[in-house]
Structure formats: C-alpha cells, structure tokens
C-alpha cells in the first residue's frame with residue numbers, strides 16, 4: 174500500500190514552498206496553511222495533485238463547502254478529527 178502524506182504549499186517569487194510536516198490528512202495540512210492562496214499537495218513516491226476525493230476534503234476544510242464528491246463504493250470518508258461526513 175502506498176504511503177501518502179500531505180503538506181501545506183504556497184508560492185513566493187515563483188518558488189514552491191511548503192511546511193515541513195508530513196500530514197496524514199488533507200484537513201490537517203489545510204489547517205497548516207498560513208499564506209493567502211495556499212494549497213495542499215500530496216506526496217506518494219513523488220509530488221502529485223490531489224484526487225477528486227482529496228480536493229473535496231480540501232474545499233470542506235478550507236472553505237466549509239464542497240462540491241459533490243465523486244461516487245464510489247465507499248461513500249463514507251473520515252475527515253481527520255472531524256466527525257464522519259456522510260455524502261449521500
């Protein structure tokens with residue numbers, strides 16, 4: 174199984190910067206953003222963009238709203254320390 178972690182990311186003067194943590198959830202990394210326009214990046218074997226599920230979690234964590242997450246066979250997703258959010 175791939176080990177994935179997340180970090181808060183932002184740009185400054187054309188450089189990609191980020192926090193030094195290896196957050197276990199998108200929500201945790203989103204809470205670490207301290208710059209306007211910050212985002213969350215995922216790392217598996219290399220840096221990658223967020224999946225649709227991860228993006229929905231980011232939108233919920235950062236803005237309290239989320240688009241309709243993609244349907245899959247496991248509609249319950251744990252959001253870190255938050256109560257389980259059930260998408261129906």
Ligand SMILES: [Zn+2]
Nearest residue numbers: 181192194205
């Ligand atoms: Zn962090």
